Amino acid sequence: MKKFILVFSLAFATLCSCTPSAKNLFNGKDLSGWHIDVPAMDSTDARNPFIVRDGMLVSLGTPAGHIITDASYEDFRLDLEYRFAGEPGNCGVLVFASTPRSLYKMFPKSIEVQMMHENAGDFWCIVEDIEVDDMVARRGPKEEWGITEGKKRRIVNLTDGSEKPVGEWNHMTIECLKNEIKVWVNGDMVNHGYDATAQSGQIALQAEGSEVEFRKVALTPIQKLTE
Numbered sequence: 001m002k003k004f005i006l007v008f009s010l011a012f013a014t015l016c017s018c019t020p021s022a023k024n025l026f027n028g029k030d031l032s033g034w035h036i037d038v039p040a041m042d043s044t045d046a047r048n049p050f051i052v053r054d055g056m057l058v059s060l061g062t063p064a065g066h067i068i069t070d071a072s073y074e075d076f077r078l079d080l081e082y083r084f085a086g087e088p089g090n091c092g093v094l095v096f097a098s099t100p101r102s103l104y105k106m107f108p109k110s111i112e113v114q115m116m117h118e119n120a121g122d123f124w125c126i127v128e129d130i131e132v133d134d135m136v137a138r139r140g141p142k143e144e145w146g147i148t149e150g151k152k153r154r155i156v157n158l159t160d161g162s163e164k165p166v167g168e169w170n171h172m173t174i175e176c177l178k179n180e181i182k183v184w185v186n187g188d189m190v191n192h193g194y195d196a197t198a199q200s201g202q203i204a205l206q207a208e209g210s211e212v213e214f215r216k217v218a219l220t221p222i223q224k225l226t227e
Helices: 001-018 137-141
Strands: 036-037 050-053 058-059 063-069 078-082 092-097 109-114 125-126 168-179 180-185 188-192 203-206 212-223
Touching: 058 203, 063 092, 078 092, 092 168, 109 180, 203 212
Parallel strands: none
Antiparallel strands: 036 063, 050 058, 058 212, 063 203, 078 168, 078 212, 092 109, 092 203, 109 125, 168 180, 180 188
């Protein structure tokens, strides 16, 4: 019996040591590990639109810009819990972010996973690109596709009605492995892209017009995508 217990304990210890643990990118107290890129703050006394309030990371929505991780990441699962605090509107999380202000002198080079109300899970190509199934139906005429200003950069998500009512918490999961991205909203798989032109980079959250509260921003290393 003692031998069985010892073998079981060693096997359990080995399993635990090999299971990656989640890392909270937001510590609930301050913005350590992040930096702000808000063009309006370059030359004016504009407010910082990213604050900590009641243990939450809050995007006040204006002035427009981004809060960006200092570190870069690859092969990860990102779990976010967010809600619109008042009026529904626009926001987004950017993965594979790199060169700042690459689009409209505002957006870093990246792939955006949309959080805009009733559009959560759309992809937006920001000087990076990604492919999906049924590309023409979901992006528009091929000759109009592009990754810069004036091009069709939006790739519509796969579902309707996956978001919670305004004021309730949404759970978004984004898995990035190599150059593939899968997105879930409240348990619904809403997008799956592949052959992205990037496979690592920083993570950014937007200030884009609406106040959004984040109570969880957690990252877990992965070696395969969830089926």
